[in-house]
Amino acid sequence: xxxxxxxFPTQEVQxxxxxPFRRLSEITAPAxxxxxxxxxxYRHHHEAMAGYPVIKIPAGEAHKTQQSVDYIIxxxxxxxxxxxxxxxxxxxxxxxxxxxxxxxxYKRGTKLAxxxxxxxxxxxxxxxxxxxxNTGVYKNIVGTIRQPSFIWYDFELLxxxxxxxxxNGMAEVIKHACIQDELxxxxxxxxxxxxxxxxxxxVETLVExxxxxxxxxxxxxxxxxxxxxxxxxxxxxxxxxxxxHHIPHGHAISMGMVAICNLAVRLNILEVQEAVRIVKLLAKxxxxxxxxxxxxxxxxxxxxxxxxxxxxxQLVLLKKIGEAFVYPLPVDSMQEHLKHIMA
Amino acid sequence: xxxxxxxFPTQEVQxxxxxPFRRLSEITAPAxxxxxxxxxxYRHHHEAMAGYPVIKIPAGEAHKTQQSVDYIIxxxxxxxxxxxxxxxxxxxxxxxxxxxxxxxxYKRGTKLAxxxxxxxxxxxxxxxxxxxxNTGVYKNIVGTIRQPSFIWYDFELLxxxxxxxxxNGMAEVIKHACIQDELxxxxxxxxxxxxxxxxxxxVETLVExxxxxxxxxxxxxxxxxxxxxxxxxxxxxxxxxxxxHHIPHGHAISMGMVAICNLAVRLNILEVQEAVRIVKLLAKxxxxxxxxxxxxxxxxxxxxxxxxxxxxxQLVLLKKIGEAFVYPLPVDSMQEHLKHIMA
Numbered sequence: 093x094x095x096x097x098x099x100f101p102t103q104e105v106q107x108x109x110x111x112p113f114r115r116l117s118e119i120t121a122p123a124x125x126x127x128x129x130x131x132x133x134y135r136h137h138h139e140a141m142a143g144y145p146v147i148k149i150p151a152g153e154a155h156k157t158q159q160s161v162d163y164i165i166x167x168x169x170x171x172x173x174x175x176x177x178x179x180x181x182x183x184x185x186x187x188x189x190x191x192x193x194x195x196x197x198y199k200r201g202t203k204l205a206x207x208x209x210x211x212x213x214x215x216x217x218x219x220x221x222x223x224x225x226n227t228g229v230y231k232n233i234v235g236t237i238r239q240p241s242f243i244w245y246d247f248e249l250l251x252x253x254x255x256x257x258x259x260n261g262m263a264e265v266i267k268h269a270c271i272q273d274e275l276x277x278x279x280x281x282x283x284x285x286x287x288x289x290x291x292x293x294x295v296e297t298l299v300e301x302x303x304x305x306x307x308x309x310x311x312x313x314x315x316x317x318x319x320x321x322x323x324x325x326x327x328x329x330x331x332x333x334x335x336x337h338h339i340p341h342g343h344a345i346s347m348g349m350v351a352i353c354n355l356a357v358r359l360n361i362l363e364v365q366e367a368v369r370i371v372k373l374l375a376k377x378x379x380x381x382x383x384x385x386x387x388x389x390x391x392x393x394x395x396x397x398x399x400x401x402x403x404x405x406q407l408v409l410l411k412k413i414g415e416a417f418v419y420p421l422p423v424d425s426m427q428e429h430l431k432h433i434m435a
Numbered sequence: 436x437x438x439x440x441x442x443f444p445t446q447e448v449q450x451x452x453x454x455p456f457r458r459l460s461e462i463t464a465p466a467x468x469x470x471x472x473x474x475x476x477y478r479h480h481h482e483a484m485a486g487y488p489v490i491k492i493p494a495g496e497a498h499k500t501q502q503s504v505d506y507i508i509x510x511x512x513x514x515x516x517x518x519x520x521x522x523x524x525x526x527x528x529x530x531x532x533x534x535x536x537x538x539x540x541y542k543r544g545t546k547l548a549x550x551x552x553x554x555x556x557x558x559x560x561x562x563x564x565x566x567x568x569n570t571g572v573y574k575n576i577v578g579t580i581r582q583p584s585f586i587w588y589d590f591e592l593l594x595x596x597x598x599x600x601x602x603n604g605m606a607e608v609i610k611h612a613c614i615q616d617e618l619x620x621x622x623x624x625x626x627x628x629x630x631x632x633x634x635x636x637x638v639e640t641l642v643e644x645x646x647x648x649x650x651x652x653x654x655x656x657x658x659x660x661x662x663x664x665x666x667x668x669x670x671x672x673x674x675x676x677x678x679x680h681h682i683p684h685g686h687a688i689s690m691g692m693v694a695i696c697n698l699a700v701r702l703n704i705l706e707v708q709e710a711v712r713i714v715k716l717l718a719k720x721x722x723x724x725x726x727x728x729x730x731x732x733x734x735x736x737x738x739x740x741x742x743x744x745x746x747x748x749q750l751v752l753l754k755k756i757g758e759a760f761v762y763p764l765p766v767d768s769m770q771e772h773l774k775h776i777m778a
Contacts, residue, residue: 102445158505165570165577169739176745196539197577200565222543227508234508234540236579315544396512402519 106242125178184210185217192223211261215302220310260342262377274414325408332393346379354433449585468521527553528560535566554604558645563653603685605720617757668751675736689722697776
């Protein structure tokens, strides 16, 4: 059971790949741990959680709120959890985000372990330490950056994952390929959704490659002063769309990637053939590539984006597939651009 | 305008001593800053805040809640504050605690400056980076540790401080003397409340000495793995009393220090004459030294104390005035002790 290890300034993060859930108790014993999960995940995997105190919240992005944080803290108080208690988040990105935030706030910090149960959480949400909750229409306005002690990957957990959740996860896999890994991009062009869903060893290869891409970026720039911004490819417009239409994260990010590729083409930065390959790959993995939305509302949401500094918005553009860079643009000019790139 | 500088692993903290409030704009210009304060402080000092956007909440410990955090975040969104915005907390410990927490959470972290306006905040709350809000009857159950970029000391702000707030602050000054500075203790025995309230240069000497005591402890142990625990002298029982009776922090801590000195005497660790000197000094500075409370409720609150690890409670006891140490005690045994030391 040798993990891959990644070093952050204040924390070492261990990734245990392909480990059965039940062996988790060798590290975080039930007497020192509290599992945080949602009702949906609990229904599928409660047998593996036997013996642990479990705090459950309703599933879904709508519950990524302060109310859920308050509820979990009340339950932790009832369980008399202390600073030395392990909070073990078992779930998708909503659960890892909420539990991560609680682990920062409760009694000024507890121990934290993540067990991602969705492809999206495995390749993205569980990695890098960002946590957060939504405020009104704005995503992750409240949150921090805090690394877990370890991340536990049991690919068997994916066997109960609904088809649409595979699609959701592939959006971030394609994002990673676009910004940094042209070889991965070509690999994805060769396989298809069915290949991946039916072959857990292919999933393991894919997940490990994505872990390394994201971890290499975030260990070098935890606070997002530089290259970590590249991971926001497709996310500025994507987050805006996600909140307006309450569609799955992967769908919104897919639309955001299409829109931002259109912008890069419009600015003569990306060749149109490259943009076409990206759109085709997204469509191949059942992700939406048509852009229909309220431009004015998207623009307003972009004005509130966390990444905005003063009057500039830090957009991530591609020069080509596998090579991204940050392109600061006056936020006011986005209003005009949006009319063209999302028409 | 040369500050005293203290180094933390992830942050340098500058303390500007005896600087007029209006010069603050030389560091945090109104265009890049939002002041967070309470209505009470605003009434007294609003002229100095001219030009700044100001977010105001009601004054008092009762408002150190998630609702206040939510409100401030909503207002920051309306002001379109970004990650590069300075949050400038102007107020007592409630304000510095809430603003500190908001500066961690809002858009995953903003810049933070503290302008303490009470003696308590100057010598204690503004120093060391702890922030937090109360949850139900439990103090600071939700919070983090995050250092400000600077702390701004304008002693003129104390001219409008009510008499009871001077008393409140002296409890922490006496605490610092008890745990680490016998010379300061003797100095306090020589002066009295009136001397201090009427001589701002004496206040400056006193505050600077307290800043150095606390900063030396917290720079060496930010995460409270060791010596920082010493600052909890009087606080385990004190916090329990504070929440039960809703009395001022300094009053509760005074009672907590008396109780814990009684325990140290009972355990033959502290000489009774030393305990008597401490009780006398507290009384001299108008702090309560009589202990009347519901022992069972105090015990229950101690069980939920943040500092509790497993079944041990980390008490801070004095060997003598100026020398403190951590004494782990089974939490269950506190029930019996309380009957004797708070009788």
